[in-house]
Amino acid sequence: MTGSALVVHHSGRPEAVAAAAEAVAALEAAGMTPVHEEELAQVSDLAVVIVLGGDGTILRAAELTHGTDVPLLGVNLGxxxxxxxxxxxxxxxxxxxxxxxxxxVEERRTVEVRVLRPDGEVEVGWALNEATVEKSDRARMVEVVVEVDGRPLSSFGCDGVVMSTATGSTAHAFSAGGPVVWPDVDAMLLVPVSAHALFARPLVVGPTSVLAVEILARSMSDAVLTCDGRRRIDLPTGTRVEVRxxxxxxxxxxMSxxxxxxxxxxxFALPVSGWRGRGVNGSRQRGDARAEDGGLG
Incomplete structure (x- = not known):
């Protein structure tokens, strides 16, 4: 491969700065042209983006490449x-x-997020991991009704509702008690956060479903929508959020x-010592099920 490679890193972390310098030297040695964010003119002209950092840095890089064919390579510093x-x-x-x-190159599904305000204004966003509706007043719950495929499912007070992709199932949705969904499963999740309701279980729906959350007029708190923990939209009572x-x-x-x-x-450093499975030839085998290297969840 020839061409330019954008190097994205957290400039406030010495480890990331050192890793970026190493990546730049390696790119130059391989005959590619390294580009830093402040030098970037046109994302679509890039051959690849190398991201040095944790998930937050990688999600920031995904904002830059969203809507293009440019692939991301994440190097874990988190x-x-x-x-x-x-x-x-x-x-x-x-x-x-x-x-x-x-x-x-592996393609990961994203979700489109539509915010419909009571005054008729519509805002459109997107997320790779999740779109989260959260209370804006820390002292009060937000009252919501959740909907699947145009039909109301339940209403309750809560701290929030996470609507996630399979990729994002190991992020905010997981911390809120949602299931781990293998990334090749074409599905979306809805996970209530600290809901005061008898039925407020995590839901897994199919790829053609539409999830919605409405901020009820009786809510004592407005809400805020956060996409991938980065892009925020205020949600006054009466606002509707749709995710598809x-x-x-x-x-x-x-590469793996x-x-x-x-x-x-x-x-997650899960305990698997003592595992005895069958190898590809049907024979019993011993060992740890440790990953060959890191990967995307």
Missing amino acids: HVGFLAESEREDIGEAVRRLASGQYD RSDVPVRLAR HAPFTDRLVSR
């Missing part, structure tokens, strides 16, 4: 780092493989074919 493909010590090898075309599958994916550079199970074990 803790859990589900949105990363490689680890810090693998930067040089990752760049070499990028430059030689030794990678696949988008046809615009985020493209990820993938390790199964998601191994990535999950690696990221």
Whole structure:
């Protein structure tokens, strides 16, 4: 591969600055032109984006590439780092493989988010991980009614409601008690947060479903919509938020074919010692189910 590669990192973290310098040197050695964010003119002209950091930095880079064919390669400098493909010590090898075309591109589904205000104003956003409706007053719950496919399901007071992609199931939705959904499952999740209701369980719906949350007029608190923890929209009472599958994916550079199970074990340091499974030839085998390397959740 030739061309330009954008290097995205957290400029306030010394480790990220050092990793960015290493990535720049590796790109130059591989015959590619490194570009920093302040130098970026046209995203679509890039061959790839290399992201050095945790999930928040990778989500910031996804904002830059959204709507283009430019793939992202995440290098984990965070803790859990589900949105990363490689680890810090693998930067040089990752760049070499990028430059030689030794990678696949995986498309991850996003969601389209529509905000319909009582005055008729409509705002449109998107998310790779999740769209979250949360109370804006810390001392009060927000009263909502949730809807699936145009039909009301339940109303309750809560701290919020997370509407997530399968990719985002290991992020905010997971911390709110939602299930882990394998990333190749074409589905969306709805997870209430601290809901005061008998029926307020996490829901998993199909790819053609439409999720909606309405802020009820009786609510003692307004709300705020947050997409991927980054983009915020205020939601006065009476506002309706609709979430549906988008046809615009985020493209990820993938260098490992390790199964998601191994990535999950690696990221959460799950105990698997003593496991005895069957190998590909049907024989019993021993060992840990540790991931070959990091990956995207």
